[in-house]
Amino acid sequence: MDLTQRLKGKTAIVTAAAQGIGRAVAERLMAEGANVYASDLNGKVLSSLNGAETSVLDATDDAAVKSYFNQFEQIDILVHAVGYVHHGNIEECSLKEWRKSCSITLDSAYFVLGAAIPKMKNHGGSIITIGSVASSIKGFAKRAAYGATKGGVLGLTKAVAADYIGEKIRCNSVCPGTVDSPSLQGRIDELAKTMDSRDEAVQYFIDRQPAGRFGQPEEIAGLCAFLASDDGAFVNGQAICIDGGITI
Numbered sequence: 001m002d003l004t005q006r007l008k009g010k011t012a013i014v015t016a017a018a019q020g021i022g023r024a025v026a027e028r029l030m031a032e033g034a035n036v037y038a039s040d041l042n043g044k045v046l047s048s049l050n051g052a053e054t055s056v057l058d059a060t061d062d063a064a065v066k067s068y069f070n071q072f073e074q075i076d077i078l079v080h081a082v083g084y085v086h087h088g089n090i091e092e093c094s095l096k097e098w099r100k101s102c103s104i105t106l107d108s109a110y111f112v113l114g115a116a117i118p119k120m121k122n123h124g125g126s127i128i129t130i131g132s133v134a135s136s137i138k139g140f141a142k143r144a145a146y147g148a149t150k151g152g153v154l155g156l157t158k159a160v161a162a163d164y165i166g167e168k169i170r171c172n173s174v175c176p177g178t179v180d181s182p183s184l185q186g187r188i189d190e191l192a193k194t195m196d197s198r199d200e201a202v203q204y205f206i207d208r209q210p211a212g213r214f215g216q217p218e219e220i221a222g223l224c225a226f227l228a229s230d231d232g233a234f235v236n237g238q239a240i241c242i243d244g245g246i247t248i
Ligand SMILES: NC(=O)c1ccc[n+]([C@@H]2O[C@H](COP(=O)([O-])OP(=O)(O)OC[C@H]3O[C@@H](n4cnc5c(N)ncnc54)[C@H](O)[C@@H]3O)[C@@H](O)[C@H]2O)c1
Pocket: 015, 016, 017, 018, 019, 020, 021, 022, 039, 040, 041, 042, 057, 058, 059, 060, 081, 082, 083, 084, 085, 104, 108, 130, 131, 132, 133, 175, 176, 177, 178, 179, 180, 181, 182, 183, 184, 217
């Protein structure tokens, strides 16, 4: 792909950047010229991300998030990709798992967006949350806590867009269908334990995709780069599905 330099010189923060969608986003923003500050809980995997300023950061730790953002005078782009998938319906979701889901997916968004906004206020910026079609957009079996917390992320995204449009801050959510990432492979392994074979578990996830395949992290990253750039300047407060046809 012939990449432009439409993000040249922009300061971009990407959370959950060690693997999967977050990593692909960090790589894409760098390829388009941004100075990328990438963070993740998993410093070991993150350290192989070349070209970015990498930091270990637990996005559920309010004090650590505040201290991390203090290093920046100005931020132009934030992509918040931290999230956690609990597998189960409401009866199968213990209070502990529910709280964990809320903490990782929703509290982290509250902490990270709250810390980033003051650094965007004087000059504007683009915030992108990684939501999901499994949210207020569509119900999926065994995604009670996940759907609830991602629905919260979409609500926060729209509220931030409404509150800060006057400050020239845009806030959108990218809502993927099933994307081939390390954690998806883990979910397939888990499901395979309840089935006759791993192939059957893979097929279960593919069958949810009308396109007949998983999305690739790079495809999600392309949409994030569009929203981060001036090409997306008139898009605000949207939950944009990129889901292989799930929500046709
Ligand atoms: N993979 C999918 O099918 C899919 C679909 C829709 C939405 N999403 C969302 O995309 C995002 C990325 O998912 P993925 O599957 O590409 O990646 P992944 O789940 O494979 O990796 C997630 C990364 O987040 C990091 N992380 C976890 N908790 C953290 C914390 N408290 N602080 C900082 N980092 C933390 C992990 O160390 C890991 O590197 C998530 O929000 C997920 O819900 C994924």
